[in-house]
Amino acid sequence: MLRFFRSYYPYQYVSLLGLLLLVRLPLLLHPFPLLIPELNWMLVGEQMSQGHLLYRDIWDSISPLSALAYWGLDTVFGRSPLALHGAATAVSVFQIVYFNYVTNNRDVYPDRSFWPGLIYMLFLHLSFDCLTLSPVLMSTSFLLLAFGTLIKQMDRRGATDEVFEVGFYIGIAALFYLPSALFILWASLSLLFFTGTTFRQHSLTLFGFIFPIAATLLLYYLWDGLDDFNRNLLASVFRVRQYSLSDFQSLFASLLIPLGLGVLGFLSLFNTTSRYVNFQQRVQQIMMIWFVTAFITIALMPFLAPMLFLSFVPPMAYFAFYYFENVRKPWMAELGFSVAFGLMLLLFYQGALGLIPGAELGRLSSLQVKDSPLPADIRDQHVLIIGEDLSAYRQNRPATPYLNWDLAKYDLKNLDNYEAVINVFDHFRQDPPDYIVDRENVVEKLFQRAPALASQYEKTATSGVYKRKMSAKL
Incomplete structure (x- = not known):
């Protein structure tokens, strides 16, 4: 050559x-x-x-x-x-x-x-x-x-x-x-x-x-x-x-x-x-x-x-x-x-x-999009993922500006700050997610700080996943 x-x-x-x-x-x-x-x-x-x-x-x-x-x-x-x-x-x-x-x-x-x-x-x-x-x-x-x-x-x-x-x-x-x-x-x-x-x-x-x-x-x-x-x-x-x-x-x-x-x-x-x-x-x-x-x-x-x-x-x-x-x-x-x-x-x-069966060399498995935690029939919904795993977005659309978890921490990991809670509430009001996938265990604290949000969502059978109630309005 x-x-x-x-x-x-x-x-x-x-x-x-x-x-x-x-x-x-x-x-x-x-x-x-x-x-x-x-x-x-x-x-x-x-x-x-x-x-x-x-x-x-x-x-x-x-x-x-x-x-x-x-x-x-x-x-x-x-x-x-x-x-x-x-x-x-x-x-x-x-x-x-x-x-x-x-x-x-x-x-x-x-x-x-x-x-x-x-x-x-x-x-x-x-x-x-x-x-x-x-x-x-x-x-x-x-x-x-x-x-x-x-x-x-x-x-x-x-x-x-x-x-x-x-x-x-x-x-x-x-x-x-x-x-x-x-x-x-x-x-x-x-x-x-x-x-x-x-x-x-x-x-x-x-x-x-x-x-x-x-x-x-x-x-x-x-x-x-x-x-x-x-x-x-x-x-x-x-x-x-x-x-x-x-x-x-x-x-x-x-x-x-x-x-x-x-x-x-x-x-x-x-x-x-x-x-x-x-x-x-x-x-x-x-x-x-x-x-x-x-x-x-x-x-x-x-x-x-x-x-x-x-x-x-x-x-x-x-x-x-x-x-x-x-x-x-x-x-x-x-x-x-x-x-x-x-x-x-x-x-x-x-x-x-994956030419070599069972070999992980070169697969970059930690960077691959995993299976969504949401049921397969949930598609084209507005979703908020709290955490690094974006897999639930593969068949859905993001809600709220919180796309990057490291940046979302400014608000979602700072819920003892009144201004951060207000920011989160405003983002939910402007672009409410149909589903919330919580991988960082912050939703319960968020709902405590903002009861108006807690009344709009309910837990699903999937751990860490919350669904917006049909009649909910912010």
């Missing part, structure tokens, strides 16, 4: 994208487990389609441009996991083509080939959860655009005012996935150490970063939702920890091969430094700073899953190229890539389809 993609002809893009579709088509045509984050994203898009304002009417920590993307998909396709997977494939195509184009067009490597795109394509398949349209995937697209503009500046004698674009792309990336805001440090350090950037141009970079974020803040101020924006997004990045992933074996297995190849490629550079011109050595250092920055974002991840490590793919793919290039015998490079390709796809399909 490496020999085939060694040549650099435009028709190879067709071969590369054909290989991508060949890898993904079996999963696009075959149903595989729905993940809790996917359901959450679809619910946000659905709620926004009904006219609710994110953060004020929908309490969730998703970044605004990602929510806008899910709103657009819901408007066209409705609540469709296939739409998420199809859109993710389109975004993946862009990233593969752009990464391959930039590395070759800017002479990032000594020789031009389709290896960068091929390796990038493989590393996008860390796990089957990377097949969906995650905020990290969308954010990484704009980080790649920032990288392309940044190395364009390095290839000149002095930086130009195009550094504004670097900051702007990172600002957009942060509005898709907030922890990506840390990459402004990556851009600033790269410009400081490897270009002749002036103080004015550093200021332009920072202004480009701030501009889209400030515009978003202004919109929420005009919509009277700035406090909600601050609480549910800006402050939540340090507090929200959802969907605890206990399957660290799957996470480790997903990252082992790409991370290992990236490290081996980086180490191989110490023996071949003289082969590379000064520009290529600076790009190597920039990619190392990218990797360090991506590593820092782990502390801000809302949960741990392979999909959140997609921002590691560009530096891992970049350095892995050097490993295969510096292997002395071509047949050993070919064999090594074939083994890596086979093992990664085996884990990819094992996670989605």
Whole structure:
């Protein structure tokens, strides 16, 4: 495979994208487990389609441009996991083509080939959860655009005012996935150490970063939702920890091969430094700073899953190229890539389809949507889930803004506060749930604090589930 993609002809893009579709088509045509984050994203898009304002009417920590993307998909396709997977494939195509184009067009490597795109394509398949349209995937697209503009500046004698674009792309990336805001440090350090950037141009970079974020803040101020924006997004990045992933074996297995190849490629550079011109050595250092920055974002991840490590793919793919290039015998490079390709796809399909009976490696079971606690005949009802398990929303619609449990705790875990009780009562009055699924044992205390709510609901035969009385009015 490496020999085939060694040549650099435009028709190879067709071969590369054909290989991508060949890898993904079996999963696009075959149903595989729905993940809790996917359901959450679809619910946000659905709620926004009904006219609710994110953060004020929908309490969730998703970044605004990602929510806008899910709103657009819901408007066209409705609540469709296939739409998420199809859109993710389109975004993946862009990233593969752009990464391959930039590395070759800017002479990032000594020789031009389709290896960068091929390796990038493989590393996008860390796990089957990377097949969906995650905020990290969308954010990484704009980080790649920032990288392309940044190395364009390095290839000149002095930086130009195009550094504004670097900051702007990172600002957009942060509005898709907030922890990506840390990459402004990556851009600033790269410009400081490897270009002749002036103080004015550093200021332009920072202004480009701030501009889209400030515009978003202004919109929420005009919509009277700035406090909600601050609480549910800006402050939540340090507090929200959802969907605890206990399957660290799957996470480790997903990252082992790409991370290992990236490290081996980086180490191989110490023996071949003289082969590379000064520009290529600076790009190597920039990619190392990218990797360090991506590593820092782990502390801000809302949960741990392979999909959140997609921002590691560009530096891992970049350095892995050097490993295969510096292997002395071509047949050993070919064999090594074939083994890596086979093992990664085996884990990819094992996670989605369970190819090995009884094996849980790669299945991400803790992130899968479980069976609903509600009877199967309850569909298209307004439901409030108090807790992290969103499974009851799969066939129903959310009621009240309390979609994200970590954020709902502001009110529902603070019922000794009079203002919190008033907030809950108002939300129930404006959007009363037909069913309440209480997984945190707060409903009884809520009913004690708000007797008017207690009179509207009754227990069902299912533990922790309450049903609204037919004649109830708030």
